[in-house]
Amino acid sequence: MMGLVPRAAARLSREEKKAMTRAKLLDAAAAVFARKGFAGASLDDVAEEAGLTKGAVYSNFENKDDLIEVLLDERLTRQTEELGKLIDERAAPGQEAEIGGALYMSYLEENRDYYLLDFEYAVHLARNPKLARRSSQGHARLESAMAEIMRRRAVEEGYELPLPVEDLTKALFALGSGITLQRLIDPARVPDDLFARMLALIFEPRQGDEEPAAGKDGKAKR
Amino acid sequence: MMGLVPRAAARLSREEKKAMTRAKLLDAAAAVFARKGFAGASLDDVAEEAGLTKGAVYSNFENKDDLIEVLLDERLTRQTEELGKLIDERAAPGQEAEIGGALYMSYLEENRDYYLLDFEYAVHLARNPKLARRSSQGHARLESAMAEIMRRRAVEEGYELPLPVEDLTKALFALGSGITLQRLIDPARVPDDLFARMLALIFEPRQGDEEPAAGKDGKAKR
DNA sequence: TGTACATCAGTGAACGCGCGTTCACTGATGTAC
DNA sequence: TGTACATCAGTGAACGCGCGTTCACTGATGTAC
Numbered sequence: 074m075m076g077l078v079p080r081a082a083a084r085l086s087r088e089e090k091k092a093m094t095r096a097k098l099l100d101a102a103a104a105v106f107a108r109k110g111f112a113g114a115s116l117d118d119v120a121e122e123a124g125l126t127k128g129a130v131y132s133n134f135e136n137k138d139d140l141i142e143v144l145l146d147e148r149l150t151r152q153t154e155e156l157g158k159l160i161d162e163r164a165a166p167g168q169e170a171e172i173g174g175a176l177y178m179s180y181l182e183e184n185r186d187y188y189l190l191d192f193e194y195a196v197h198l199a200r201n202p203k204l205a206r207r208s209s210q211g212h213a214r215l216e217s218a219m220a221e222i223m224r225r226r227a228v229e230e231g232y233e234l235p236l237p238v239e240d241l242t243k244a245l246f247a248l249g250s251g252i253t254l255q256r257l258i259d260p261a262r263v264p265d266d267l268f269a270r271m272l273a274l275i276f277e278p279r280q281g282d283e284e285p286a287a288g289k290d291g292k293a294k295r
Numbered sequence: 296m297m298g299l300v301p302r303a304a305a306r307l308s309r310e311e312k313k314a315m316t317r318a319k320l321l322d323a324a325a326a327v328f329a330r331k332g333f334a335g336a337s338l339d340d341v342a343e344e345a346g347l348t349k350g351a352v353y354s355n356f357e358n359k360d361d362l363i364e365v366l367l368d369e370r371l372t373r374q375t376e377e378l379g380k381l382i383d384e385r386a387a388p389g390q391e392a393e394i395g396g397a398l399y400m401s402y403l404e405e406n407r408d409y410y411l412l413d414f415e416y417a418v419h420l421a422r423n424p425k426l427a428r429r430s431s432q433g434h435a436r437l438e439s440a441m442a443e444i445m446r447r448r449a450v451e452e453g454y455e456l457p458l459p460v461e462d463l464t465k466a467l468f469a470l471g472s473g474i475t476l477q478r479l480i481d482p483a484r485v486p487d488d489l490f491a492r493m494l495a496l497i498f499e500p501r502q503g504d505e506e507p508a509a510g511k512d513g514k515a516k517r
Numbered sequence: 518t519g520t521a522c523a524t525c526a527g528t529g530a531a532c533g534c535g536c537g538t539t540c541a542c543t544g545a546t547g548t549a550c
Numbered sequence: 551t552g553t554a555c556a557t558c559a560g561t562g563a564a565c566g567c568g569c570g571t572t573c574a575c576t577g578a579t580g581t582a583c
Contacts, residue, residue: 087546091559110422112334115536127537129560137537189421192476196415199479200332209481235496243485244470244493247477251469254414254476257421259431263465271466274457275493278502309579313526337569349570351527359570 095133097123102144107186111141111193142204145194148187149211153218160222166230170276174269181253188253216242235275245272317355319345324366329408333363333415364426367416370409371433375440382444388452392498396491403475410475438464457497467494 085093101123105114116137120127134140164172181188198205220242227234234241248271255263307315323345327336338359342349356362386394403410420427442464449456456463470493477485 110418126561132559189418192414193418195476195480196332196411196418199411205480209484213484236492240486240489240492243477244474244489247473248466248470249473250476251471251473252466254417254472255465255469258417258427262431262435263469264462267462267466270458270462274497280500280502348528354526
């Protein structure tokens with residue numbers, strides 16, 4: 074019983090073992106950075122959380138910057154992949170705003186520390202243009218994924234987007250992150266459903282738009 | 296010539312001199328924190344920029360946190376006072392969105408470093424609830440000022456706001472800060488006029504709103 | 518107005534600490550024969 | 551299958567540095583007489 078894990082581990086090749094160490098370090102970094110922040114957490118903290126030593130960090134990553142870069146990049150990739158599924162599974166036609174807003178807010182509630190880390194790192198990026206350039210790619214992919222979803226929904230349900238998708242996407246992410254930051258600082262100052270209501274507002278048909286194609290839910294979005 | 300400032304200074308009372316020192320330190324802190332960030336700048340940097348020593352900082356402020364708190368609080372108060380004037384002077388009826396958006400963006404362009412500092416400190420606040428509680432008051436005042444302006448405009452020009460003012464205010468600040476953060480990281484990824492266009496969109500009349508009271512500029516906001 | 522003492526804003530040096538990074542070493546894995 | 555050497559992931563200790571904070575001191579300003 075006690076020896077199982079070690080004995081199993083002893084069968085791993087050098088390469089496999091290294092991959093495990095790396096994974097352990099990334100998990101530990103996620104937890105520790107979330108708890109203490111990037112600046113506030115030391116590599117000793119990370120190593121200890123992983124049950125290893127600082128040397129293991131430097132054996133697997135260039136330095137502290139590299140570690141968090143890999144960490145956040147991998148998380149962003151995962152989120153990008155999950156984004157589509159989430160919305161498609163949950164949102165009925167005409168309910169995207171409410172569901173999307175609520176979904177985001179509950180996700181935020183559960184991942185407070187991760188968002189905080191994102192903001193901290195965003196500031197770090199703004200002060201380190203070289204890092205920023207690399208990280209831009211990941212965010213661009215996330216935006217594309219989101220834009221693609223909105224475009225498809227709009228076509229399927231026959232409504233017009235109020236702005237070019239790319240711009241709309243950027244604006245929605247901006248709105249979301251702005252609300253997020255406010256809530257992180259003082260949850261009481263931002264209503265739970267503000268994001269959802271803004272989404273509804275933004276997607277609502279305007280005077281001068283033609284009436285939605287008959288059938289479906291004519292007066293839906295109100 | 297050379298002796299003028301010192302000789303004049305020699306006439307100041309202890310109190311006046313201390314006030315001058317404090318002001319010098321705050322100016323220096325504003326410059327240094329903007330340049331290097333709050334975490335990145337040392338109190339030695341601040342003191343040196345002010346032509347003083349660290350001891351002067353500790354003689355005028357409790358510690359580093361207190362220094363930036365006072366600094367940002369004073370700036371916020373100034374901004375709150377100027378906010379009303381700015382919009383009233385510049386924006387013709389029906390042009391609030393365009394002017395407001397453009398105004399904000401050009402202000403951002405000129406004060407890049409200050410915004411960066413704001414975000415850095417916001418994260419700091421989110422991790423230090425005690426600090427956050429005090430700083431909330433300043434932001435609440437800024438929001439009230441903004442809400443008051445929007446309320447008045449809406450009445451004067453006879454349109455309806457799409458959400459309760461308080462919520463709308465929070466949402467607009469959130470959108471603005473979200474766009475700001477994106478632009479700080481990578482200006483190329485956010486169009487200059489995105490904020491203005493979103494404002495226009497948000498204030499645009501919707502299907503189901505009654506037509507605007509005759510006269511004025513009936514089909515204006517399009 | 519002048520003198521003697523009190524106050525206190527700002528000095529300058531030292532303290533203590535934590536942290537990122539480096540490095541010689543080790544022991545388990547891999548390789549060649 | 552077994553042996554001898556090479557490799558290299560991870561160890562553990564040391565290095566060096568910067569920084570926030572403290573503190574005994576000083577000299578200019580304030581106060582009392």
